[in-house]
Amino acid sequence: MAEEVKLFRTWSSPYALRIVWALKLKGIEYETIFEDLTNKSPSLLQYNPTHGKVPVLVRDGKPVCESLVILEYVDETWKHNPLLPQDPYEKSMARFWANFGDDKLMKSIWQLFIAHEKDQDVAAVAALENLKIVEEQLKGKKFFHGETIGYLDLAFGWIANLVSILEEIMSLKLVDGERFPHLSSWIQHFIDAPVIRDCWPPRDKMIIKFQVMRENYLAAATPK
Amino acid sequence: MATKPVKLLGFWDSPYVNRVQFALNLKSIDHEFIEENILSKSELLLRSNPVQKKIPVLIHGDEPICESLNIVQYIDEVWTDGPSILPSHPRDRAMSRFWAAYIDEKWLPLLWEVYEAKEEDSRTTLLEKVREGLVLLEAAFVKCSKGKAFFGGDSIGYLDIALGGCLGWLKGIEKLASVKLLDETKTPALLGWAETFCSNEAAKNVVPEPEKLNKCLKEFQAQAAAATK
Numbered sequence: 001m002a003e004e005v006k007l008f009r010t011w012s013s014p015y016a017l018r019i020v021w022a023l024k025l026k027g028i029e030y031e032t033i034f035e036d037l038t039n040k041s042p043s044l045l046q047y048n049p050t051h052g053k054v055p056v057l058v059r060d061g062k063p064v065c066e067s068l069v070i071l072e073y074v075d076e077t078w079k080h081n082p083l084l085p086q087d088p089y090e091k092s093m094a095r096f097w098a099n100f101g102d103d104k105l106m107k108s109i110w111q112l113f114i115a116h117e118k119d120q121d122v123a124a125v126a127a128l129e130n131l132k133i134v135e136e137q138l139k140g141k142k143f144f145h146g147e148t149i150g151y152l153d154l155a156f157g158w159i160a161n162l163v164s165i166l167e168e169i170m171s172l173k174l175v176d177g178e179r180f181p182h183l184s185s186w187i188q189h190f191i192d193a194p195v196i197r198d199c200w201p202p203r204d205k206m207i208i209k210f211q212v213m214r215e216n217y218l219a220a221a222t223p224k
Numbered sequence: 225m226a227t228k229p230v231k232l233l234g235f236w237d238s239p240y241v242n243r244v245q246f247a248l249n250l251k252s253i254d255h256e257f258i259e260e261n262i263l264s265k266s267e268l269l270l271r272s273n274p275v276q277k278k279i280p281v282l283i284h285g286d287e288p289i290c291e292s293l294n295i296v297q298y299i300d301e302v303w304t305d306g307p308s309i310l311p312s313h314p315r316d317r318a319m320s321r322f323w324a325a326y327i328d329e330k331w332l333p334l335l336w337e338v339y340e341a342k343e344e345d346s347r348t349t350l351l352e353k354v355r356e357g358l359v360l361l362e363a364a365f366v367k368c369s370k371g372k373a374f375f376g377g378d379s380i381g382y383l384d385i386a387l388g389g390c391l392g393w394l395k396g397i398e399k400l401a402s403v404k405l406l407d408e409t410k411t412p413a414l415l416g417w418a419e420t421f422c423s424n425e426a427a428k429n430v431v432p433e434p435e436k437l438n439k440c441l442k443e444f445q446a447q448a449a450a451a452t453k
Binding site: 059069070073096 | 284289294297298301302314315317318321322325360
């Protein structure tokens, strides 16, 4: 019996990209449903009533939400080409770093991105500290788990794409080859991987989108 | 692997630490509990969790594992001859992880905000949000438990542990603010679940008693405030 797999996503969501990559790595066929988050479909709201967010993976009519939860679900459902390490300690480290990436690193880079010029120096300190922590994890490794792409690479995949877009908008270099040689090298390997490189959202469209987002944030935060 | 010594760095008033204690008890794992003072962290804690510098940390042999839900999953994956904590079906596992993530990202932080609230108005607003979250969790409980005593069915599971850890603070707040958060009309199933959970062997000597907890948290807040002056 052919199972029906659908992925609700937006064209730009870095969280949804994780699932696109995972399904590609596992060779799973699925239908994509693109959402406009300013006008959410009844299906999205039905499948994710708690948050109304993407991505949502729906398999045989049953939804799974939250990208890191979906990644583990995909890995446990289709066991070939495993994404997570088998060893419980290594697995716990992978989960720890994925949470660090979302809770600390992404938030600190975002805070820098939406900071007014006068606040940028302080915001940059946190972002750079967190990047340094990730840099340490990549010493002596091609990808986070070794020679092949796995869970943590997908979890951190947004760094390989989104960060350079934010840097261009801010006219600020964060991840340079001198300060972050291992991270820079990882980015190149990740971008070059065949499974990954065909999936990037269009760069010019991303720049426009995030430029507008930044302008809105800065305008909202400016005292009148 | 399972015979290496086990240490838990923590403090009894933390929901996150309580979760790990439930899991260790459920699996009957011998361990040493090392009490940490959050305001004066030990060398061992700082060495074991240099990134977050937080409790709980489980040290298994010489390997540290951090973050409560991470630790609970680790325990489940290493000690496989005890009762299973996570469900076996991938979709049920995903459902448990989803709601545990909801609790940690959206709901549990509200409880601490209630403790920190200085004004009656902000406290009232927060309590309303706590109640709204409990209504969602009530529906989740009905769906996951399928008429049985726990989120995990017949026995305590991952989501029981995730929410069970919060019961200390929840009951503490009910006492402090003289309110009912779990109640017979809006969250009858969770009310029953809380009682069953707290009287279970794995939980009964772990969930802190409300008065003792509130006194301890008040002292902590006073010390933390003095330390920042």
